[in-house]
Amino acid sequence: MVLLDIHQLCVRLVTRAGMVEANSNINLHIRQDERVGLIGETGCGKSILGHALVGLLPENAVATGKIIYNGRNLLTQPEAVLQKIRGRDIAMIFQDPRSSLNPVLTVYQQLMEIYRYRLSVPRKQIRAKTVRLLEQVGIDAQRMDDYPHQFSGGMLQRVMIAMAIAFQPPVLVADEITKGLDRPVKWKIVDLIREVTADSSMLLITHDLTVARALCDRIAVMYAGEIVEINRTESLFNTPAHPYTRGLISALPASGLHPIAGQAPGLTGLPHGCRFHPRCAVRERICSRRHPQLRPLGNDHYLRCS
Structure with a gap:
């Protein structure tokens, strides 16, 4: 059963530098008693998504789309309703x-x-x-x-x-819960999270792929404000389909520490076409012109790639 359903979520931040496309057309659901990981490089929009789920977006944020929980769109609820939901129904473990x-x-x-x-x-x-x-x-x-x-x-x-x-609460949003912790302490926190979420659902926001693999049933990969791949955890690590996902896994110590070339784009100046194509080793001409949609491939697998 789907407990939390995110549909076409867009979050834009109005800044002096221009409009920041923090989240673009996010489609993701979390089932009952399921742990879902959200991974990606720093600055890709992961934490903004987490804050949107608990209604704690900054004042300069404009959010559209739907976040459905118990039949209600959380984006349209008044603050008084969100205060009752926050903590009891959806709670957040903040980073730092x-x-x-x-x-x-x-x-x-x-x-x-x-x-x-x-x-x-x-x-x-x-x-x-x-x-x-x-x-x-x-x-x-x-x-x-x-x-x-x-x-x-x-x-x-x-x-x-x-x-x-x-x-x-039935849903926990955990934002970078192991950031800055040394290895022994990190894994103690992972064990604790596994224990306290045994009867609840969780969105785990992290840049630590090893933690996501240890805790999550499914993983969503985010790049430049949008989700580029979703898959069951072991399938994602064993047969990554998106070039960015393959790059993240190749950069792990166990895979030989092969970094992804280049840098992620700023969210105020996103490239045309596929947002990853300037860094992609297998890009084709069409990748700079056509923006791929996130399409279902079956067995909980979704991919955004031409």
């Missing part, structure tokens, strides 16, 4: 917990606010809920009165995960 947490409030105070805002229960019950929540993510409850600066990066990420799962 050091900048997401309030440095002058203890971890308990910040977790308590989540419950106090939504539950009319005595403070004693809220404290008990907070203790159980911290224990669920592997943090000793004795540390809940500590401040963010007293925690390591990995422990702060656990705090962010605790905030996101406080009400056991």
